[in-house]
Every structure is written in structure tokens, then in C-alpha cells.
Amino acid sequence: MLSEKTIEIIKSTVPVLETHGVDITKRFYQLLFANHPELLNIFNHENQKKGRQQTALANAVYAAAQHIDHLEQILPVVKQIAHKHRSLGIKPEHYPIVGTNLIAAIKDVLGEAATDEIVQAWTEAYGVIADAFIGVEAELYEQAEQQSGGWSGFRAFRLDKKVKESEIITSFYMVPQDGREIASFIPGQYVSVKLEIPGETYTHIRQYSLSDAPGKPYYRITVKREDDAPNTPAGKVSVYLHEHLQEGDKVLLSAPGGDFTLDVKDERPVVLISGGVGQTPMISMLNELAERWPHRQVTFIHAARNGRYHAMKEHVEKQAESHSQISAYWCYNEPTDQDRELKAFHKEGHIDLPWLQEIVPSKDASFYFCGPVPFMRAVNDALKEWGIPASDIHYEFFGPSGNLDNMPEARETMARA
Incomplete structure (x- = not known):
């Protein structure tokens, strides 16, 4: 338990964290990797370069400071991060290392403003926050290992099949090398893929959503090759998966x-x-609903650049043809002449509220969405404007977590997929 004095000091630093939080976390990662380069085997290097990891950590520290006297209020955030920590292999022994470097970063950035009293308060507070994460993660580790077909750490799989879905998206079907049962999952969940790429000093770990329903003898991930955006470095893992990983290889x-x-x-x-x-x-959720919950009405809405970049279109259309409760709609922002000739899409441009109100039968529904951050921000704003309760809005970030309602970037009413 933290003393009232410690809680008061931590809360007094909230305005400072709002201003200097990202500077502190940037300095933290510099110190962390300089002192413990072995941790580069765990962390996503690309998110470090883009600043996403620093921002996510700054937001988490800020939230913890705000609610230091009632940490249960941020338990959903703790659980979300804990899931990622468990899939990456973060262990209790990592937390003292993080704490030491975080306190050092606070001292470096705040200088004389980081008084002995503030440093001591944050040292105590970090211990409480770390214990909360360690406790939640211990439960997740136990669940992952003890469930039927479960395991701890990383398990060897074999790439059984590789299927090109569009110009830049490919599906990878993976089966366990030992031939034994694999753990089930809930549609929407992900796995971490750990690779040793030739020529790279450190291992690379990436998290990919499972793109098929549970209950299959394989896991399927569907990966975009991240090297098509201008002025953006190619994604080492996605390019390696597309170009070099072959059927029969170990993952x-x-x-x-x-x-x-x-x-x-x-x-x-x-x-x-x-x-x-x-x-x-969404494909995982759609397949699950089609196979096991045929009584639930499903509206599937997908935005893509055009038909060349639209993966799994035929699969979704077949699901809609085979199940009367499923409806599917496509939105292309750069349709080709062939797309127009074939009438391959339902809307040109971007998803917006008037179109959602036109094609969604009822606002009394559960809404799930995922995509690039600007896209998700636009969808979130549209749903809120429509009056959809927060409890019915569910979304997933690819990469470090965030909050669409509190993101500092300027809001956009439309966004590219």
C-alpha cells in the first residue's frame, strides 16, 4: 500500500507527465537498450523507430499516475498490455530492470525538478504498478500452459501452406511440428511469431491476428507485406515472411x-x-459466426484501395451467399477501371456515417473494427456521432495500444484504408 503522501506526490506529477511523458519514455528506451541490449530480442524495433512504443508507454505511465490511488480503474489497460507481455515472454525478472531505467530517465529529463522526494515516490509507485502487471501476467502464463493443447514460451510449428490473397497480402497455415493438439482461442486473438532472420543481430517477434475460426488443426495468419508505403522503411518480418519463408520451414x-x-x-x-x-x-470472427452462431445477423464491411489489394473477397462473398444472415459490403477509395466494369464494390471513397446508417440494419448491435489508426479514428468518430454506446464499440490496434478517444493527432473525418 502506498502512503497518502506518496499518492499525493505522484498525482502532483501528472501535469509534468502530460508535458514530458514522451521525452521520458524516449530516454528510458535509450537507457534500457544501452544497458541491456539483450532485450532487443524481445522488443519490436520498427515500433521503436516510429515512436509508437514510446508514446504507448508514456500514455500508460500517465494513466497509472492519474489513478495511482485506484489502480483497479486501469485494470482493462493492464490486462491488454499483460496479454502482449505474455505472448512476448516478458517475465517478473524484467520488471526491476525496467524500473531502474525508468527512474533514471525521469531524473535525466526532469533534472533538478526530479527531487529526492519525487524520485522516492515514483520508485515506490513503480513497485506497486509492477506487482499489478506481474500478478495478471502470472495468471495468463498459467492459462496458456494449462489449457488443452497449450504450452509456455514458444513452440515449433511448420509452415504447411502459403496462399497469396492479394498483391500485398499472403496467408500462412502453420501446424505443430510435434503433431500434437494445439490450443483453441477466441476469434480476434493473436499469436506471436518469433524469427531468426539471417544477417540480423537480434531475433524479431511480431504479433499477428489469427485469421480463421478456432477448432482447426492449424493456425492461420494473414500478413501484409509492409514495403509499399512511400518514405516508410520496409517491415523486416513481413518482407521475410513473404519472400523467404517457404512451405516446410520452421516457425x-x-x-x-x-x-x-x-x-x-x-x-x-x-x-x-x-x-x-x-x-x-474480422475474418476469424466471421467464420466463427457462420460456423457456430448462424442465428446472429452479421454485417461485414471492408475498405480497401481497390480489387487488387482486396484480400479474401471471394471467401467472404461465399459466406454471405451460403448464410442468409450475413451481408457483405466493399468500399474502394481508388477503384480500377476493372473494378468499375465488374461493379466489384459498393461505395467509392471512404466509409462514413451516412453510408453506415444506410447499410447497417440496426444500431442496436456490437461493433468491431480494425485497420490503420486514421481509419479507426474515423470509424470511431462516426459511431460515436451515431450514438453507439461505448460498451458496444470494440477495436484493436496493430502494434502498441492506444485510445482513439484521447489520441493527440488531429482528427480526420475520412481516412485511407
Whole structure:
């Protein structure tokens, strides 16, 4: 338990964290990797370069400071991060290392403003916050290992099949090398893929949503090759998967995890909205609903650049043809002449509220969406404007977590998929 004095000091630093939080976390990662380069085997180097990890950590520290006297209020955030930590292999022994470097970063950035009193208060507070994470993660580790077909750490799989879905998206079907049972999962969850890429000093770990329903003898991930955007460095892992990973090759996977999941207890209609490769968890949810919950009405909405970049279109259309309760709609922002000739899409431009109100049968539904951050921000704003309750809005970030309602970037009414 923290003393009232410590709580008071931590809360007094909230304005400072709001101003200097990202500077502190940037300095933290500099110190962390300089002192412990072995941790580069765990962390996503690309998110470091883009600043996403620093921002996510700054937001988490800020939230913890705000609610230091009632940490249970941020338990959903703790659980979300804990799922990712478990899939990456973060262990209790890592937390003292993080704490030491975080306190050092606070001292470096704040200088004389980081008084002995503030440093001591944050040292105590970090211990409490770390214990909260360690406790939640211990439960997740136990669940992952003890469930039927489960395991701890990373398990060897073999790439059984590789299927090109569009110009930049490919599906990878993976089966366990030992031939034994694999753990089930809830649609929307992901696995971590651990690779040793030739020529790279450190291993690389990436998290990919499972893109098929549970209950299959394989896990499927569907990956976008991240090298098509101008002025953006190519994604080492996605390019390696597309170019070099061949059928029969070994892949290391974590047990499935994640808290962005389909609520199968909710009997109401479901609306699945995706942009680009953000449809991967939606395909898992769609397949699950089609196979096991045929009474629930499903509206599947997908935004893509055009038909050349639209993955799994035929699969979704077949699901809609085979199940009367499923409707599918496509939105292309750069349709080709062939797309227009074939009438391959339903809307040109971007997903917006008037179109959603036109095609979604009822606002009394559960809404799930995933895609690029600007896309998700636009969808979130549209749903809020429509009056959809926060409890019915569910979304997933690919990469470090965030909050669409509190993101500092300027809001956009439309966004590219």
C-alpha cells in the first residue's frame, strides 16, 4: 500500500507527465537498450523507430499516475498490455530492470525538478504498478500452459501452406511440428511469431491476428507485406515472411492471446468493419459466426484501395451467399477501371456515417473494427456521432495500444484504408 503522501506526490506529477511523458519514455528506451541490449530480442524495433512504443508507454505511465490511488480503474489497460507481455515472454525478472531505467530517465529529463522526494515516490509507485502487471501476467502464463493443447514460451510449428490473397497480402497455415493438439482461442486473438532472420543481430517477434475460426488443426495468419508505403522503411518480418519463408520451414509461435475478442454470449447483431489487413481478426470472427452462431445477423464491411489489394473477397462473398444472415459490403477509395466494369464494390471513397446508417440494419448491435489508426479514428468518430454506446464499440490496434478517444493527432473525418 502506498502512503497518502506518496499518492499525493505522484498525482502532483501528472501535469509534468502530460508535458514530458514522451521525452521520458524516449530516454528510458535509450537507457534500457544501452544497458541491456539483450532485450532487443524481445522488443519490436520498427515500433521503436516510429515512436509508437514510446508514446504507448508514456500514455500508460500517465494513466497509472492519474489513478495511482485506484489502480483497479486501469485494470482493462493492464490486462491488454499483460496479454502482449505474455505472448512476448516478458517475465517478473524484467520488471526491476525496467524500473531502474525508468527512474533514471525521469531524473535525466526532469533534472533538478526530479527531487529526492519525487524520485522516492515514483520508485515506490513503480513497485506497486509492477506487482499489478506481474500478478495478471502470472495468471495468463498459467492459462496458456494449462489449457488443452497449450504450452509456455514458444513452440515449433511448420509452415504447411502459403496462399497469396492479394498483391500485398499472403496467408500462412502453420501446424505443430510435434503433431500434437494445439490450443483453441477466441476469434480476434493473436499469436506471436518469433524469427531468426539471417544477417540480423537480434531475433524479431511480431504479433499477428489469427485469421480463421478456432477448432482447426492449424493456425492461420494473414500478413501484409509492409514495403509499399512511400518514405516508410520496409517491415523486416513481413518482407521475410513473404519472400523467404517457404512451405516446410520452421516457425516459432506463442500460445494465442489478446483481449480483442468476439463476445459469443451477446445474441444481438454483429457489425464487423475493417480497413486493409485489419480484416484478419474480422475474418476469424466471421467464420466463427457462420460456423457456430448462424442465428446472429452479421454485417461485414471492408475498405480497401481497390480489387487488387482486396484480400479474401471471394471467401467472404461465399459466406454471405451460403448464410442468409450475413451481408457483405466493399468500399474502394481508388477503384480500377476493372473494378468499375465488374461493379466489384459498393461505395467509392471512404466509409462514413451516412453510408453506415444506410447499410447497417440496426444500431442496436456490437461493433468491431480494425485497420490503420486514421481509419479507426474515423470509424470511431462516426459511431460515436451515431450514438453507439461505448460498451458496444470494440477495436484493436496493430502494434502498441492506444485510445482513439484521447489520441493527440488531429482528427480526420475520412481516412485511407
